[in-house]
Amino acid sequence: MSIRAAADRRSAPARAEGLAVDGLTVHYGSTAAVRGVSLDVAPAETVAVIGPSGCGKSTTLRAVAGLVPVSGGAVSLAGRDVTGWNPSRRNIGLVPQNYAVFPHMSVAANIAYGLRARGTAAARRRERVREMLEVTRLTDLAQRRPDQLSGGQRQRVALARALAIRPDALLLDEPLAALDPQLRGGLRRELAAMLAETDCATLIVTHDQQEALSLGSRIALLREGRLVQFDTPRRLWDDPADAFVADFLAGAVLLDAVVDDGHALALDGRWRVPVRDLAVRPTAHGSTRLLLRHDSLTVTDDPARAVLEARVTHSEFTGDGVRLTVRAGEQVLGVRVPPDARVGGSVSLAVAPGRAVLLTPGA
């Protein structure tokens, strides 16, 4: 991890408050599910942990909650080292993937559960439950049974139940995965609005790029148990640490490049692109690379432009155009052409001026 733009903005005591995970390692039997992951969440901040399935993101969340034993590293919460603490002592609000709303209790009793466990006085408990019902717009459903609720309503019950105890950290495991795809967009905005009102450190685990980009003020990207990049969505998008990050988060291609005589050379020098056709931006990740998004390339028949010959392996009609998957040597690239374009078995590719990005360490 190199850039901590967001972290730099915060003062030291504030950081000590939220949630901090330091060098976390978790083993299942002999296999390491999480290896040396470090991240931090400030109070009122939302961090999204994202990665392909099996990358260790859910394990990270469960380790923070104290539900799996940690074999290395530390978890600290509101300034206390809670590694090895019982889940019941951590003061954490957990919203599991299936919400785990207690099926034998009403909505109100679900929300009151943590307060009862803490021995909160009845009057204060009722007041807090009423408050949470209002925040999550469940007041009319207070006496309902969980089996009479929709998926979205259950999610709000689980959220209200977790927030009722005024947790130091809120953990959400795939909060939208259990919901109907058509409803997710609306519920995501609703969830974002509710999270914005809380002042606890929030960790969201998801495998959905859009969810991570829109809900997280910073994103931690995990692969095979390791933290690959931890930064703001903007910077992950603009300056991915490696080709995996670029592909996973934005479906973009990241090529190693060298600059020589006003040209960027990629694909072992087989492709020469004039630097003036590229947007040049600084990178924090060491080497010079060429970042290509779906709109960075065009098909050209002008031999004067720097072109790359590629073979078309697949074409896909997307309504407003045709997306071609092409192969240049070993490299697979995507290029978008107008719907009426006539394309043969092979194409000449050029960069759309200003659309491809050259990331250089020195710039």
Added chain:
Amino acid sequence: MSLRAPARGRAAAPPAWLAALPALAVVGLFSAYPVAVMAANSLGLGRPPADGGPTLEHYSRALGSAAVRDALLNSVLIAGGAVLFTLLVAVPVVLRQARDDRAGRGGAAADALLTLPIALPGIIIGFFAIILTGRTGLLGLAWDGFSGLAYTFTGLLVAYVYFCLPRVLGPLRGAAATLDPALAESARTLGASRARVFRTVTLPLLLPAAIETGGTALAVALGGYGTVATLSEGVRLLPLNVANELTTGYRVAASSTLAVVLAAMAVLALVLGRALARLVRRAVAA
């Protein structure tokens, strides 16, 4: 979702209930009819030379007998006590098994061992009691108090626990497997202690299944004959009386009467178990 079968196949096909006919004939002739005959015999509706018309005399005579009343009481106490104790043991065992199953560990050996008693006839379980706590039993060597325990109320109770164990563990394990572990985990993160999670989440959700399973096990235990037959020199239970009426003097009506009483108790246990489970399920939900 389902595709329609080609029409030509349908026209020629014989009616589906034909497939059930052989089984229904067997069940009707060798289960329903004999039970009906048994009930008729107990009401004096048997063949004329032996029975002289409808009467409740057999019932009044049976229930009037102190020996039968004692056996009835013992049956209820032993079977009920054994089922209750078995449930107490079975709940932690199935919770452990469910946890191990989810983690993908746990021994097939323990699994097979805990299932084994279901295939052992009651007589062998009675024999186990004799081997361990009979007059020359193995445990008697360790402590004199174990000698002859097999023939006492306590000894019989322990033997019946052995008998009930696989019959409770099997169905209850299925119920425990459907408990979502995220419920207990959420409760833990909300600040509840292990004991509190068990009391407020796990137990209420498992209770209806436990009651229903208990009712079924109680019905089976009430009717169990082998174990008490092997240990018959000790405490006497109702199934012994049912058999005795036939083996000592072939009194069909008297035996049938006791058999009906026994069957009625077993059915009551089943029905009560189910009704109570439904009631508790609703109460827990409220």
Added chain:
Amino acid sequence: MTRVVTYLTCVFVAVPILATLVAATSADFSQGPWGGGPTLDWFAYAWPPLAPVIGRSLAVAVLVVVLNLLVGGPLAWWVARHPSPLTRLTGHLVNVPLAVPGIALSVALVGAYPMLRPSGLLLVLGHLVFTLPFTLAALVPALADDELRTNESVARSLGAGPARVLGTLTVPSCAVALAQAVTMVFALSFGEFNISFFINPPATPTAPFALFDSYSTQRLELASAQSAIFIAFVAPVLTAIAWARRRAPRRNP
């Protein structure tokens, strides 16, 4: 806590079986475990008279299994595929032997069909009605499975006849349930004592009756050896039941 209870329960189940083995290998058990020295003589005495009885019990159990499949299989199919008030009623009727205690059913059967007793036919039929509920319980859910029914429809639409659908889809999909039913029925019939009590042909008893007889008339060591042999015959079946349950599809999300 739960682990300790589980271990103790395993010990509770295992100890009597081990004790039976100890008694069966003791020259004189009244002198304590392996009193008079360890011996295998009791097994040598126990086996010759027990062998034909075990053989008979095996034959009955196999016959009951076959009848269960022949009679119970089609019934399970009808109940699973044509649910109606009638099939529900049938379910209750089939379950009568679960509610009526075995000894009571035995009394009922011998009262109704005394003439079928000597041939052993009554015993086989008694075992059949007693085990049918277990066959049904195993097979009905497997046959009612939505995925299986969709697959069958697809096969039929591809031109497969009923026999081919049964052989290539229905039976393989129900393999675990079938294994469960077969092993359970076998074990129950092999060890059945209660229902058998009055319908068992007096001249040719099954294994549990030979054991019961030994318990009251023979030395403890000899009875132990016979019990151990009996357990050795059901233990593999039991392992099969445990295995089938492990292979059963998990229905939790």
